Amino acid sequence: MSENNPLNRNNTSDEIKNNSASQTFFDKTLGDIDRTESTGKNDSNYEAKNKKSKERDCLNLKKIFLRSSPKLIILKSAEDLCSAGVRCATTQHDSPYGRRKKPLNNDELSSYNNTDTKNNSAKRFSSNNNNNHLHTDANNTNKKQCNKKKGHSVTGLMLRTLIGAAIAILASMSLIWTPFEILMNERLKMVRGLPAYDWWLNPPDEVLLRVYVFNITNAEAFLDGSEKKLRLDEIGPYIFREKLEHSDVRFHDNGTMTYRSHRTAVFFPELNELSLNATLIVPNLALLGMSSYLWDANFLTKIGFNLLLNKLDSQPILSSTVYNYFWNFSDPLVRVARSIVPHLVPVDNMGILQQIYHKFSDEVTVYYGPHNGRRFFTLDQFNGESRLGYWQNETCDTVQGSTEGVTYHQGIRKNDTLKYLRKTMCRVTPLYFKKALYKLGMKAYRFDLPMDVFSQPTDGHTAQCFNKPGYPDLPTGLNDASPCYYDFPVAVSFPHYMNADPIVCRKLEGLKEPDPEKHGSFVIVEPTTGVPMESRARSQSNLVMRPVKGIKRVEKFSDMYIPIFWAEYNQVGLPWYITALMYFTVIILPVSQFYISVSFIIFGLSLCIFTFYRLTKRKKFDQKPLYSYSSLDLLPSTPSTGSEC
Template sequence: MEGSLGAWRKVGVIFLIVGGILNMFFGIVTFIWTPFDVLMNERLKMVPGLPPFDWWKTPPDEVFLRVYVFNVTNGPQFLNGTDEKLKFEEIGPFVFLEKLQHDNVTFNDNSTMTYTATRTAIFRPELTNVDLNATLILPNLAVLGISSYLENSPFFAKIGFKFLLRRLDSKPFTNITVYNYFWNYTDPLLHTARKLAPFLVPVSNMGILNRIYSDFRDEVTVYIGPQNGRRFFNMDRFHGSPRFGYWSDERCDAVQGATEGVSYPQFLTRNDSLLYFRKTICRITPIYYVGDVVKEGMDAFRFELPDDIYDRYEDPEGDCFAGEYSEPLPSGLSDLSPCYYGFPIAASNPHFLYGDPSLIDNIEGMKPERSKHISFAEVEPTTGVPMESCARSQSNLVLTKLTGLPRSIEKFSGLVLPMFWAEYHQMSLPPYIYYLIYFTVMILPDLQAWMSVLMLIGGGGMLTAGTISVVRARRSKPLASYNSLDLGPSTSSSDC
């Protein structure tokens, strides 16, 4: 019994000493390499199976696409000369869930990661208050687009086009359902023109969402790893190239340093600017810090698209977004034609917000409003995770000087007609990501200091208790040994 008790005491002493040493060791280590730093570095490694990687690979259903189309309310009056200006009415929103998936992930030796990003749009009828089968009156993209495309074509080409218009009875306006406008926009002129001149009409379906999502698969290479914290998830390659592939001028075509908006670099400062990549607007756009906000109990930086992002500017090397037209596009427009088979389309802010006054003066129905039509991202600066972001842009049909064509078409000469505008809105984070970020940013920095102090104090206490036990055991050992000596049989004084 006493032997067992002694063995347990030895085990307890060893536990106190070893535990004390380990606690003090980890207390010192966590002061030097904090749990916060370790967690942030592990996130940069994008390790499969951990929350940052899994959340990125299959992002939650948090991005909604809202599309607004512009219905023409006075088409006949405009054509017969009763009204001098076209009148438009905004219809929508039509709400879709944009599903993003990342596949074919490859980790490269140079601290980059290559993957395929695929986007699809899923209609959400419960969030839409307009019927997809509703009929709209819209500018005929086939008739007017080809007319504008033929601006500098020879006279005989225009004669042939006029013949096609008469034979097919194609009009500058079309009655079309919203669904067909989105997904199945066809016209007899498209089919005939494509047979005669494939270079002029490379596709027969001009549905606006069909063109965007029919092949929305992109191979992207981004920077990862602890050494790339300040450029984490910035793009290095797009389809294997450091360039976008649409603009001859490298200044306007480079993609390096841009991001898809799923994540930004860590430890952002108020002096940072972010480069946002969105293929649908055919360019990289910078967003700049404008102020601090509080999102769900955490501080965030708000970045906004600058008001003059679509302005024309004077540059000796030229303005690549002015378009190759007889006259440069007015301020407020950015050429999209290289991304859409040369078709005369330009991007702008919704309702021509901050555009040249002529864009609004030549038509009616535009109601630009900053709070509804600007683009922004509100980013938690420590992790670089966007808490909320909203990218808004409008697509417009650019009509050049139309000459040598039917009078009903020449009436559109010089106009820029709004087609639709879209809003990509990431509204919030999934709960498990939010709580992980909240713990990392708001709790862990303070908690880790207390943890380190408690480990040092606890380790010191355990080591002290173990040391005292050893000292006491050593002091009591001689007395115990003396008391245990065998002195032989006892004698009395009478035996002497």
């Protein structure tokens, strides 16, 4: 090869020396092949005579390519780079027969091979044309594959750039509309399938109902008059689990939702140390209640009632199992009275828990949505009405602004008043801020039911909320609940008459000294989300015995307030997954959201810069030509078919 060949310019001096002998043999072999073809082209026995010699020459030529021309392999690798997507360019290069761009055409072949005939030249020219077509097709195919891979690669880089830009933009927006605010607003929307809605729809079984009953220990002595006070002994607790279910949920266009709330109580033996089969000595609620109801009846009515009592032999105190006292307490007097005056005696089962839960299903309409933030889940209607329908005073009778205690509005402040509706108390009761504390690692507020919640008001305007019109006023500390129980004479108070007028206990013995921590009511709420973390609602139901004159069997019970039972509704806590979500929302997210947003901004910008750098670098690399040489260009094309390998 000539010395101006680009390949030889890259060789070292050692390579030139090592290849000199092989190059000489290479040139000599080519010359011999051409001379042999020129002199023997008209000889019909040419191929037979020289076949063995030419096969040997072809073998020697292959050895030259393998041993003395290793750069052919390198050049083939360059062609592979082009196929892989690298832009390639072709330039002129030297061969032992001069500088050229492409294989010798037919005229050059004629000039070089002076002894070639026209037929051989035409044959060789046709062969070269066929080869050129094959090379062209192969090059076109490689070019298409190269462009395709290049397009895919560029598309991927552009996609990464767009992803990085999107991440950076969204992260920047999160500094304005923080994830905390978005999460809190989504909770207010009550979207089906989200944790806030699912938790409300099926609240966890974490509300325990503890019931304490009062057993009479001196029934005979009190009835025969030897003892003037009724001695009581508190027994309990009997523990139930209250299950709350919400169903038939309907959303309205005015920002309210209506649902049906249903509560049930299930006894759990594993939580109890006392048996429901134990025997109690308790007041006969049917006899005493009906007697108190007839306290102002006319003389004839009372005579008829006395005759009925004598015939049925109903006693004011009787024995019953705990289970019957809770769920199946009755008396022959009730069944007879119901058959006579069904509108006055609508039920024949006087079980104390049966009366609470047999119809503990109500239709409730509440506010929801971000635009009702301060009114979130406060009642708009209860059983289709904005009032309970128990009291004449609208202030006492309204349900608007109260809650069922399942959740409260977000962003609770210390000066807020939380209103709680419990149907058993027959009215809405307020809760006021008591103190701040920490619970489960989160700051919480404790709101207490005020000690004077059952006290008679002094303004006279709200007295109607405590006493039914036409009946004697109750002592302070008692709230009339008879409208909620078919006008049955029952009143609500704190357990053991805490903060009540001492007159209510003048004919009673055995009651415990009231303790606000044991007998008061409160709720501990997380102020940011409004989720109650713990609550205890305690109240006592009492039989109100008005002055019963003319009914001999019960005259000893006149002007008494006999405690029936007291109950504690205790939300003992929250499930771990609700607690974890609250902790993340209240503690972790507000502190970390800024750093998370900044980190995503940096990540998005870094991804954009990196991919842009890759695109720029690739563009420069594609514009730089890579010189490739075909191994076919290193040898001249000859018209001889006998020397082809």
